Amino acid sequence: MHSKTINLLLLPFIIFLISSCTSKQSQQNNRVVIGISSDVQTFNSLFVFSLNEGVVTELLYASLVDFKWNDANGNLDAFPMIAESWKWSDDSSSIKFNLRKDVNWSDGEKLTAEDVVFSFDVFSDPKVQSRLFGTFDQFFSDPDNHIDLQKTFKIISPFEVEINFPKTSVPDLIEFILPIIPKHVYENIEREKLAESEKNFSPVSCGAFKLKKWERNQTIVLEADSGSFLFRDGQVGELVFKIIPDYTSRILQLKKGEIDFVEQVKVEDIDELKNEDQLAVVPVMGREYDYIGWNNIDPEEFSKGRIKPNNFFGSSNVRKALSMSINRKEILEEYLMGMGELSSSPVSSVFKSVFNKEVKPYDYNPGEAKKLLASEGWKDVDGDGILEKGKDEFKFTLYYPVGNPLREYAATVIKNNLKSIGIDVTTEKMELGTFIDELYQKKLNSWMAAWYIPIPLELKAYWYSDPNITPLNFISYKNPEIDKILDKLEKRINAEEKTELIKKFQEIIHEDEPVTFLYWTPNITVHNKRIKNLTINPFTVVGRCWEWTVE
Numbered sequence: 001m002h003s004k005t006i007n008l009l010l011l012p013f014i015i016f017l018i019s020s021c022t023s024k025q026s027q028q029n030n031r032v033v034i035g036i037s038s039d040v041q042t043f044n045s046l047f048v049f050s051l052n053e054g055v056v057t058e059l060l061y062a063s064l065v066d067f068k069w070n071d072a073n074g075n076l077d078a079f080p081m082i083a084e085s086w087k088w089s090d091d092s093s094s095i096k097f098n099l100r101k102d103v104n105w106s107d108g109e110k111l112t113a114e115d116v117v118f119s120f121d122v123f124s125d126p127k128v129q130s131r132l133f134g135t136f137d138q139f140f141s142d143p144d145n146h147i148d149l150q151k152t153f154k155i156i157s158p159f160e161v162e163i164n165f166p167k168t169s170v171p172d173l174i175e176f177i178l179p180i181i182p183k184h185v186y187e188n189i190e191r192e193k194l195a196e197s198e199k200n201f202s203p204v205s206c207g208a209f210k211l212k213k214w215e216r217n218q219t220i221v222l223e224a225d226s227g228s229f230l231f232r233d234g235q236v237g238e239l240v241f242k243i244i245p246d247y248t249s250r251i252l253q254l255k256k257g258e259i260d261f262v263e264q265v266k267v268e269d270i271d272e273l274k275n276e277d278q279l280a281v282v283p284v285m286g287r288e289y290d291y292i293g294w295n296n297i298d299p300e301e302f303s304k305g306r307i308k309p310n311n312f313f314g315s316s317n318v319r320k321a322l323s324m325s326i327n328r329k330e331i332l333e334e335y336l337m338g339m340g341e342l343s344s345s346p347v348s349s350v351f352k353s354v355f356n357k358e359v360k361p362y363d364y365n366p367g368e369a370k371k372l373l374a375s376e377g378w379k380d381v382d383g384d385g386i387l388e389k390g391k392d393e394f395k396f397t398l399y400y401p402v403g404n405p406l407r408e409y410a411a412t413v414i415k416n417n418l419k420s421i422g423i424d425v426t427t428e429k430m431e432l433g434t435f436i437d438e439l440y441q442k443k444l445n446s447w448m449a450a451w452y453i454p455i456p457l458e459l460k461a462y463w464y465s466d467p468n469i470t471p472l473n474f475i476s477y478k479n480p481e482i483d484k485i486l487d488k489l490e491k492r493i494n495a496e497e498k499t500e501l502i503k504k505f506q507e508i509i510h511e512d513e514p515v516t517f518l519y520w521t522p523n524i525t526v527h528n529k530r531i532k533n534l535t536i537n538p539f540t541v542v543g544r545c546w547e548w549t550v551e
Contacts, residue, residue, distance in 0.1 A: 030237040035250040035259040044200035045179040046130040060205035061179035069539035074352035078173045099159040106210040113161040118183035127191035138169040208546035236548040260528040283522040286350030292516040297476040321372035323362045323516040343517040345506040356503040387422040395424040400448040439474045460486045477514040
């Protein structure tokens with residue numbers, strides 16, 4: 001055969017090879033790999049409890065309203081999502097949503113008002129026990145906290161729904177961040193059996209991405225849904241969540257370029273990662289603070305059904321003295337390399353419009369601490385180096401959960417600091433499950449832990465005195481003035497009054513010092529610089545990925 005003929009025959013094959021390679025390379029270049037520590041247990045947003053599950057399902061399911069972080073005032077701004085528009089009634093007792101007509105489920109079905117009502121119904125059903133059960137107190141509901149559908153919802157058309165509220169409620173758009181799930185997929189499954197359904201592992205989604213592949217304990221692959229109303233030309237085409245339980249392995253793969261994105265990076269790794277030209281380090285402050293809990297009541301008396309002030313920690317002066325005795329700056333500078341921020345209350349400085357700048361953290365001042373303790377009767381009378389009051393020596397055990405090097409380091413500093421003013425502290429690690437059980441049962445005298453702050457800011461769940469309303473008030477803190485403020489914040493008040501109330505709350509909490517507020521710790525994210533248009537802020541880290549592009 002003539003060589004020219006051979007070349008012509010080979011040409012289509014060569015073109016095919018080039019095209020195939022280019023296609024594979026293009027697909028590879030339009031993929032972002034995110035390193036996570038553990039696999040998901042479900043893709044059904046009803047039963048999402050872990051952080052990783054939340055990240056994945058937020059990309060699969062959309063809500064009526066979307067929110068973006070407004071850094072100027074430290075608050076959220078609402079934007080349309082499934083809802084094209086909405087209109088409140090004059091007295092805010094109802095809201096009407098007009099839904100987009102181009103929102104489809106990944107199986108081709110239209111998303112309608114029926115799906116919206118079904119989602120609120122199932123999420124609030126006590127038979128289901130969803131992750132949001134018990135949070136629908138702004139809606140009409142029955143004694144079991146199940147939303148009363150007849151009183152609450154009126155479907156005007158397939159794409160119009162009106163939602164009504166009791167006169168006593170103070171509804172806000174944040175009530176509608178609920179992910180919408182498909183009625184046609186789940187309506188025929190018994191509510192008690194929803195959590196076990198196989199359909200939870202093959203999600204029919206309505207978000208920007210859909211599930212492409214799931215290899216248990218290895219990878220979760222989401223692909224951009226070109227039929228989604230959120231789809232954008234040029235967006236990242238594929239998100240691969242790679243499960244890498246070992247932290248060191250995640251960092252190594254990040255440096256090698258095998259993964260592109262990692263959260264919760266340790267402070268001690270920052271300098272090394274900053275030296276990698278392809279990586280960007282982004283610390284986000286203001287969502288999590290460490291604290292030392294001082295049980296304000298006597299745990300032994302509580303176990304007998306009696307309430308009595310804690311002999312050590314029942315006095316605000318003693319609690320303030322303990323805070324003054326702990327060198328929190330040393331912990332920040334030595335362990336967090338100065339990246340943390342001292343805290344003075346449970347309100348972070350990222351909430352700019354309500355943060356009270358006048359409330360300052362207590363300074364490290366052992367001398368002043370000794371004076372306060374002496375004023376409360378705690379003195380070293382027998383000269384053995386330990387303070388006593390009557391027959392009681394100031395000795396206690398400080399508990400903290402295993403697996404947190406920062407708290408282990410801090411526990412040593414705290415023990416040494418308190419020893420220097422005459423307080424004998426024993427530190428003890430505890431398995432996490434046992435630790436949480438002990439907190440709920442109010443068995444511990446003192447402990448070190450952290451709170452992750454919800455956005456929008458939520459205070460009542462942690463600081464209200466009624467234990468039936470606030471089981472998270474582990475320290476049994478009680479202040480009638482605080483209760484009045486928290487009750488008033490649930491009423492219809494203007495923004496200025498709300499701001500003043502939250503600032504007053506911070507002043508009172510600071511004066512009472514019910515716990516020792518230690519520091520706000522950063523969530524350090526590291527990502528490959530080839531990812532553009534990321535949204536990393538206190539509200540979201542792996543969020544709005546349909547806006548991401550890849551160079």
